[in-house]
Amino acid sequence: xxxxxxxxxxxxxxxxxxxxxxxxxxxxxxxxxxxxxxxxxxxxxxxxxxxxxxxxxxxxxxxxxxxxxxxxxxxxxxxxxxxxxxxxxxxxxxxxxxxxxxxxxxxxxxxxxxxxxxxxxxxxxxxxxxxxxxxxxxxxxxxxxxxxxxxxxxxxxxxxxxxxxxxxxxxxxxxxxxxxxxxxxxxxxxxxxxxxxxxxxxxxxxxxxxxxxxxxxx
Numbered sequence: 001x002x003x004x005x006x007x008x009x010x011x012x013x014x015x016x017x018x019x020x021x022x023x024x025x026x027x028x029x030x031x032x033x034x035x036x037x038x039x040x041x042x043x044x045x046x047x048x049x050x051x052x053x054x055x056x057x058x059x060x061x062x063x064x065x066x067x068x069x070x071x072x073x074x075x076x077x078x079x080x081x082x083x084x085x086x087x088x089x090x091x092x093x094x095x096x097x098x099x100x101x102x103x104x105x106x107x108x109x110x111x112x113x114x115x116x117x118x119x120x121x122x123x124x125x126x127x128x129x130x131x132x133x134x135x136x137x138x139x140x141x142x143x144x145x146x147x148x149x150x151x152x153x154x155x156x157x158x159x160x161x162x163x164x165x166x167x168x169x170x171x172x173x174x175x176x177x178x179x180x181x182x183x184x185x186x187x188x189x190x191x192x193x194x195x196x197x198x199x200x201x202x203x204x205x206x207x208x209x210x211x212x213x214x215x216x217x218x
Contacts, residue, residue, distance in 0.1 A: 004028035005116035005155070006109040008101055009058070011047030012185040013204055014120030014158055017166055019056070020173045021157045022118045030114065031056050032105050036063040036097070046184040046191060061104060098131035099140065106144045106152055115151050122158040122166075134159055163207020164214065171215070180208070 005022045009015045009031035022029045033047045044060060051058035098121060105117055121132040130136065134156070141154045158166055170176045185204045186194030194201035 004030070004112075004114045005118050006105055006112075006114050007031045007056075007118040008105050008120070009033050009047050009051070010120075011043045011045075011050055011183060012120075013170075013179055013183045014122065014166060014185075015047075016050060016179050016183045017170045017173070017175075018118050018120045018157055019050070019054075020175045020179075021169070022116075022155075023054070024173065025155075026116065028114075029056055030112070031058045032108055033058065033060045034063045034101050034104070035060055042189040042191070043184045046182070050182065059108065061108075063100065063104070096131070098129075098136070102140055102154065103144065106148065106150075109152070110148055110150050116153050116155060118155045118157070120158050121156055122161060124160055124162045124165075163203055164210035167208050167211035168214075171211070 003026050005026040005028070007015065007019050007022050007029060009019060010033060019029070019031060031047070031051050033044055035044055048058060048060070050056075098119070102117060102119060105119075109115065109117060119137075121137065123133050137154050137156055137159070141152060144150070144152045144154075157169070161169065167176060170179045181192050184191040184194075185200045187198040187200050188195045193205065196202070196205060
């Protein structure tokens, strides 16, 4: 299917924006979600509800082994969620997450004849995560093509956007209010505006405020 795409989908702001972006760009869109024992497991339910509403074929893969290999604040309640200090990565960083997610997504896509992969990684507001960088995505794209002898194309619609720009893209797609109300970004599993205190909520809400101020001036 040359005009089909598989979206790596968490049910959060970024991946849902990417889902709507893909729906505009491709005739057929499917979504794949990964269960890796994340503390905000409700994001999987959120992803399911969004996929059902928009009639998107949706698969959830068990990646629980990842939480055993790379202990982190997203999968362990005994590890505090904290921002990186003195050049260190935040405690929410999961080693190899995007590498594994995109690799498994590629395997799933190839079985269906899909060659376009869409992911919401971003180098602008990326909290220092090395696997959100453009250079990593380009490198992995080459690796996947060589590993499976298949012409994958990885799309990163948000790569050079900050959170305000991502809200603007959602608005351009006509889905700002839907994404605002029905997605889950919060590390504490609270949908919509979230808890307002975790790093993910602070980044999301600051971006929304910045975009709404910008929109009000135009």
